[in-house]
Amino acid sequence: xxxxxxxxxxxxxxxxxxxxxLGGSLAAALAAGGREVSGxxxxxxxxxxxxxxxxxxxxxLAGIVVLxxxxxxxxxxxxxLTIDPDATITDLGSVKRPVVASLxxxxxxxxxxxxxxxxxxxxxxxxTDLTLFAGARWALCLEPGTELPRWLRVAEVALAVGAEVVxxxxxxxDDAVAAISHVPHLLAAALAAAAAxxxxxxxxxxxxxxxxxxxxxxxxxxxxxxxxEGNAGPTAEALARVQAELDRPWPxxxxxxxxxxxxxxARRAVRVPLERAALLAVGxxxxxxxxxxxxxVEGWVPETT
Ligand SMILES: NC(=O)c1ccc[n+]([C@@H]2O[C@H](COP(=O)([O-])OP(=O)(O)OC[C@H]3O[C@@H](n4cnc5c(N)ncnc54)[C@H](O)[C@@H]3O)[C@@H](O)[C@H]2O)c1
Numbered sequence: 541x542x543x544x545x546x547x548x549x550x551x552x553x554x555x556x557x558x559x560x561x562l563g564g565s566l567a568a569a570l571a572a573g574g575r576e577v578s579g580x581x582x583x584x585x586x587x588x589x590x591x592x593x594x595x596x597x598x599x600x601l602a603g604i605v606v607l608x609x610x611x612x613x614x615x616x617x618x619x620x621l622t623i624d625p626d627a628t629i630t631d632l633g634s635v636k637r638p639v640v641a642s643l644x645x646x647x648x649x650x651x652x653x654x655x656x657x658x659x660x661x662x663x664x665x666x667x668t669d670l671t672l673f674a675g676a677r678w679a680l681c682l683e684p685g686t687e688l689p690r691w692l693r694v695a696e697v698a699l700a701v702g703a704e705v706v707x708x709x710x711x712x713x714d715d716a717v718a719a720i721s722h723v724p725h726l727l728a729a730a731l732a733a734a735a736a737x738x739x740x741x742x743x744x745x746x747x748x749x750x751x752x753x754x755x756x757x758x759x760x761x762x763x764x765x766x767x768x769e770g771n772a773g774p775t776a777e778a779l780a781r782v783q784a785e786l787d788r789p790w791p792x793x794x795x796x797x798x799x800x801x802x803x804x805x806a807r808r809a810v811r812v813p814l815e816r817a818a819l820l821a822v823g824x825x826x827x828x829x830x831x832x833x834x835x836x837v838e839g840w841v842p843e844t845t
Contacts, residue, residue: 552628553603554697555579557617559590561667562632562659563608568593569670569701576603580621586665593668600624604697607631607643611766614639628690630654630680630697634717635770636710640681652694653681653710655717656703661758674702677828679717681710682816692814696832704828704839707819718774723782725764726775728757806843811836 571594602624658676827841
């Protein structure tokens with residue numbers, strides 16, 4: 541079970557910009573947990589729905605400011621809003637290199653890039669789910685210039701809604717999610733298109749394998765396009781690796797894929813000092829941080845055999 545952080549100072553308020561599926565869920569989950577939460581959205585319906593869940597609607601933001609807007613709005617969403625000069629800024633965007641580059645240029649070490657690995661093909665405030673982050677991995681960028689105390693405060697927000705924090709760099713994140721998220725979106729689109737080309741009988745017989753393999757392409761095409769185009773280089777490289785795998789003899793390919801999918805790995809508990817290299821090593825090993833204590837974090841890494 542996830543243990544919750546021992547606060548070393550009062551938890552700062554959280555302000556969420558973009559109260560749709562991800563931002564609305566985060567704001568509602570934090571408010572339900574007793575945290576002071578404010579927020580803003582350009583859509584009045586999203587503002588109303590969040591207010592009904594305990595979020596104070598305001599354009600004056602302080603504490604930890606979370607950008608939960610579409611990737612295309614990341615650079616402009618704070619325009620017209622008042623941000624406390626000591627606020628920590630973070631985001632939930634699915635691609636990290638371009639977001640970190642532009643927001644670090646604006647906010648320096650006060651910006652901490654993030655990406656919770658959860659969400660569904662639904663979007664908007666109607667898709668709000670208080671349990672969305674429970675058990676999810678939440679990638680949190682520790683760039684050379686990131687201020688570690690601010691990284692820890694954002695990590696505590698993720699831990700407070702039940703996520704596990706994976707320390708990463710933006711580049712490592714984008715390479716990894718190309719393989720496990722962005723390529724699957726393209727493959728789902730290709731599967732759906734190829735099945736349609738096979739004719740109405742194929743679609744009429746389509747059942748579980750087809751449904752599971754194509755689920756993600758039900759997402760908003762604008763969202764998927766922004767994601768894969770925002771991470772075009774790593775996605776093209778990961779797609780080339782999939783194409784190379786498809787060239788293997790089929791029995792060999794099936795055996796290798798099955799072995800990966802059914803691999804069992806035990807976990808080893810770790811205590812990690814509050815230091816960039818040590819934290820990043822947890823993420824690189826495939827592990828995660830599960831709680832914050834005064835002088836270190838606790839987490840786990842996969843057991844190596
Ligand atoms: N949907 C997923 O599965 C998923 C998963 C992880 C991360 N993300 C990332 O989270 C972010 C939000 O995604 P989502 O699925 O919650 O989208 P969403 O469409 O459900 O919500 C986005 C919200 O932002 C609001 N918005 C748009 N422009 C704005 C602006 N300029 N100022 C204030 N509000 C604005 C919209 O009105 C909407 O309520 C994206 O950056 C996305 O990459 C999405």
